[in-house]
Amino acid sequence: MTSASLTPESTPARRTVMAAAGAAGLAAALTACGSGDDSSNTGTTGNSGTGGTGGDTGAGSGSAGGTALARTADIPEGGGKVFEDKGVVVTQPAAGTYKAFSSKCTHRGCTVGSVADGVIVCPCHNSHFSAEDGSVKKGPATQPLPAAKITVSGDEIKLA
Incomplete structure (x- = not known):
């Protein structure tokens, strides 16, 4: 590298680098959390026996897998x-x-x-x-x- 390529005007400020790194980490964490939360909110709980509020009433509902x-x-x-x-x-x-x-x-x-x-x-x-x-x-x-x-x-x- 030459000293001309690392002038203060051409390098990002430390604060900018740290903010970008923090934002990337936060985005990754929110994506992981949001992905699980979104799928959880769209599904209902399964149950057997008598139906409960907010849940499927049939035993074994859904796919045989899982x-x-x-x-x-x-x-x-x-x-x-x-x-x-x-x-x-x-x-x-x-x-x-x-x-x-x-x-x-x-x-x-x-x-x-x-x-x-x-x-x-x-x-x-x-x-x-x-x-x-x-x-x-x-x-x-x-x-x-x-x-x-x-x-x-x-x-x-x-x-x-």
């Missing part, structure tokens, strides 16, 4: 289980009714930690969400957990 998550016996009534590697939390708010939501808290993006007594709890800032519909029960979160699509066939729960 990623196996758990057996129905693995999801306690009134509770649930977080599948951090799959990005979902599956609940059983009432006997035989299974719901699924994003496991990413809408407050700061932490993974929710537990489900008990009909409440999904985020350990980072103690936001509480309904195991029935993902709605906020206690802040600081202000947005509900987006629904995720599952199917229940026999005793198997699959991520659709």
Whole structure:
């Protein structure tokens, strides 16, 4: 390189470079988050037994494929289980009714930690969400957990 090619007028300011790098990182993060959230919002939760609000009423609805998550016996009534590697939390708010939501808290993006007594709890800032519909029960979160699509066939729960 020659010194003529690196004049202060021809090189971007450090602030410009840092802002561009930060914007690129933010765009990548939002694309990844938005992609999962968008698909979650368009789907409904599957359940078996009696229909629940906001969910499919037929067992095994949807395609026969999908990623196996758990057996129905693995999801306690009134509770649930977080599948951090799959990005979902599956609940059983009432006997035989299974719901699924994003496991990413809408407050700061932490993974929710537990489900008990009909409440999904985020350990980072103690936001509480309904195991029935993902709605906020206690802040600081202000947005509900987006629904995720599952199917229940026999005793198997699959991520659709």
